[in-house]
Amino acid sequence: xxxxxxKKVVVTGGKGGTGKSVVAVNxxxxxxxxxxxxxxxxxxxxxxxxxxxxxxxxDLREREEVRVALPFIDVSKCVKCGLCSRVCSESAxxxxxxxxxxxxxxxxxxxxxxxxxxxxxxxxxxxRVIGYTYLTPLNIGDVGLTLxxxxxxxxxxxxxxxxxxxxxxxxKYAKDLLIVDTAPGSSITVAASINEANLVIAVTEPTxxxxxxxxxxxxxxxxxxxxxxxxxxxxxxxxxxxxKKVLDKYKAKLALKIPYSMNILESYIKREPIVxxxxxxxEARAFFSLANxxxxxx
Amino acid sequence: xxxxxxxASGKGGVGKSTIASSLAVIxxxxxxxxxxxxxxxxxxxxxxMLNVREWVDELVIRSARVAKVNAxxxxxxxxxxxxxxxxxxxxxxxxxxxxxxxxxxxxxxxLVCPKKAIELYEVISGIVKVGLTEFGFPLITAxxxxxxxxxxxxxxxxxxxxxxxxxxxxxxxxxxxxxGCQVIxxxxxxxxxxxxxxPTPTSFNDLKRIHRLTKHFGIPxxxxxxxxDLDQYMxxxxxxxxxxxxxxxxxxxxxxxxxxxSMARPTPFIIQYPESKATGGLIKLCTEILKILRxxxxxxxxxxxxxxxxxxxxxxx
Numbered sequence: 193x194x195x196x197x198x199k200k201v202v203v204t205g206g207k208g209g210t211g212k213s214v215v216a217v218n219x220x221x222x223x224x225x226x227x228x229x230x231x232x233x234x235x236x237x238x239x240x241x242x243x244x245x246x247x248x249x250x251d252l253r254e255r256e257e258v259r260v261a262l263p264f265i266d267v268s269k270c271v272k273c274g275l276c277s278r279v280c281s282e283s284a285x286x287x288x289x290x291x292x293x294x295x296x297x298x299x300x301x302x303x304x305x306x307x308x309x310x311x312x313x314x315x316x317x318x319x320r321v322i323g324y325t326y327l328t329p330l331n332i333g334d335v336g337l338t339l340x341x342x343x344x345x346x347x348x349x350x351x352x353x354x355x356x357x358x359x360x361x362x363x364k365y366a367k368d369l370l371i372v373d374t375a376p377g378s379s380i381t382v383a384a385s386i387n388e389a390n391l392v393i394a395v396t397e398p399t400x401x402x403x404x405x406x407x408x409x410x411x412x413x414x415x416x417x418x419x420x421x422x423x424x425x426x427x428x429x430x431x432x433x434x435x436k437k438v439l440d441k442y443k444a445k446l447a448l449k450i451p452y453s454m455n456i457l458e459s460y461i462k463r464e465p466i467v468x469x470x471x472x473x474x475e476a477r478a479f480f481s482l483a484n485x486x487x488x489x490x
Numbered sequence: 491x492x493x494x495x496x497x498a499s500g501k502g503g504v505g506k507s508t509i510a511s512s513l514a515v516i517x518x519x520x521x522x523x524x525x526x527x528x529x530x531x532x533x534x535x536x537x538x539m540l541n542v543r544e545w546v547d548e549l550v551i552r553s554a555r556v557a558k559v560n561a562x563x564x565x566x567x568x569x570x571x572x573x574x575x576x577x578x579x580x581x582x583x584x585x586x587x588x589x590x591x592x593x594x595x596x597x598x599x600x601l602v603c604p605k606k607a608i609e610l611y612e613v614i615s616g617i618v619k620v621g622l623t624e625f626g627f628p629l630i631t632a633x634x635x636x637x638x639x640x641x642x643x644x645x646x647x648x649x650x651x652x653x654x655x656x657x658x659x660x661x662x663x664x665x666x667x668x669x670g671c672q673v674i675x676x677x678x679x680x681x682x683x684x685x686x687x688x689p690t691p692t693s694f695n696d697l698k699r700i701h702r703l704t705k706h707f708g709i710p711x712x713x714x715x716x717x718x719d720l721d722q723y724m725x726x727x728x729x730x731x732x733x734x735x736x737x738x739x740x741x742x743x744x745x746x747x748x749x750x751x752s753m754a755r756p757t758p759f760i761i762q763y764p765e766s767k768a769t770g771g772l773i774k775l776c777t778e779i780l781k782i783l784r785x786x787x788x789x790x791x792x793x794x795x796x797x798x799x800x801x802x803x804x805x806x807x
Binding site (some may be wrong): 209260279429 | 500501502503505507530532533534537538539541556573575576577589590591592594595596598601603624634636637638639641642666667668670671672673674689690695696699702703706720721724747750751753754756764800802803804805806807
């Protein structure tokens with residue numbers, strides 16, 4: 193396995209609301225004190241990192257469209273062979289009673305298989321905009337970093353291409369360290385974010401639900417051969433027995449325990465990341481020590 | 491009449507499953523015909539919350555495919571790597587290697603390969619299961635191999651199965667976080683969206699996004715604000731938004747430190763803590779939903795939503 197010069201640390205976890213974004217934002221800011229950091233928000237269905245840092249949508253900069261291919265049939269060249277419809281894995285091309293193909297844009301994934309398959313080159317490539325990426329340089333307190341945000345347009349189904357576009361844009365600008373915040377769950381979009389990471393930080397909580405979803409994510413990380421550490425958030429709310437089982441099974445390192453914290457909740461609601469605004473608290477210190485540990489490993 | 495209510499929130503971890511499981515238990519007591527769907531198919535949880543006692547049926551969905559390379563035939567031309575819009579193919583020491591976690595089986599690589607070195611194989615995209623819960627009603631859930639695509643298709647299979655096997659039953663669906671294919675597949679054709687928010691800027695943001703989605707599909711929304719007393723300022727902002735958008739607010743549920751504690755032993759909260767602070771709010775919410783269901787025809791007439799169709803932005807060749 194080849195490692196790029198730029199290091200990629202991916203914050204994920206499985207279950208929603210375990211604190212992925214809080215951990216990603218605070219780690220990014222803590223590491224930005226010593227490294228050149230790009231934070232990529234790849235939870236494109238519910239991107240929130242900018243909100244946790246006090247920004248609104250209008251504050252995001254340098255918008256670019258995320259475009260995917262959309263086939264357009266040139267009826268004058270079509271010989272009605274029906275091949276385009278047969279190769280389409282999304283059933284996005286139907287054949288009308290006249291034998292002509294008809295594209296259903298909502299179902300199309302933009303894979304271009306139909307364009308490659310057409311024997312008479314009767315399919316032209318148009319585009320469709322399914323989301324946006326933004327690149328926003330930030331200064332929070334005395335810390336500077338660049339935030340790359342991916343946003344899926346409401347009504348579009350496919351977050352995968354937006355995740356890829358966000359990841360690639362972030363990679364293009366990253367010189368030193370890329371920190372990625374993923375979507376919840378364990379689907380292909382999460383796998384796309386985890387891919388090529390140097391380290392996965394899986395944030396979970398000490399409940400059977402957290403443990404169940406954590407296991408699915410670790411399955412991906414271990415399948416991709418990537419090292420993973422666990423952050424146990426709200427560790428005080430319940431015994432961590434179910435999580436311990438998963439840790440043992442996957443031989444995962446428990447890197448940090450964060451007790452249920454009113455300080456973190458307050459910083460969340462005020463949109464002021466704790467490592468910048470309350471660096472003296474135990475919670476902020478814990479993030480700094482995890483950041484140090486990550487820095488050393490990288 | 492089939493009545494289907496979908497619990498959705500945009501943001502994860504705001505209380506969807508807590509609310510959905512309590513709603514299911516109360517509705518299950520009132521209605522003889524109830525089926526619950528866990529539509530959060532890549533992070534399913536309701537089978538734990540509702541304590542499935544016995545799995546009575548399963549349906550293996552094999553619609554997914556992945557590409558595999560015959561390394562002997564591969565000449566390392568790299569055409570497949572360029573064609574793969576999923577970035578699932580990499581050339582490694584002169585041979586193409588397909589990342590099985592990223593391949594969706596579109597077949598573009600198969601078509602561009604000059605040596606016919608790539609073939610598509612059918613794989614299991616997921617298993618839809620029917621379980622009998624401790625509370626008597628059935629639960630439809632799914633398990634997916636991690637890293638799989640087609641999550642929306644699995645949700646559609648779950649809903650189809652619910653309608654076929656449990657004809658005429660009332661359906662409670664617990665949707666995934668987000669606004670993508672899984673959530674769209676949960677919402678299409680449903681009767682009512684129960685949106686869940688908490689008074690945080692992030693949840694408010696995601697609430698606006700999920701609400702825009704329900705408007706695209708012309709589904710009336712109602713709202714429950716969970717942990718409403720954590721931040722009165724944000725709660726007021728959300729209430730104002732709901733009023734402007736004509737979203738009925740069914741319940742304000744207070745923060746209750748027993749809720750996180752209850753997660754250690756996944757059981758619907760109102761069963762575990764029948765007298766706790768949040769229980770009243772949860773029961774009120776469920777009673778309101780039942781009221782809507784019982785007066786459905788008149789309620790729907792009063793809350794008709796004109797769909798605002800989504801028009802994709804298309805650039806012609």
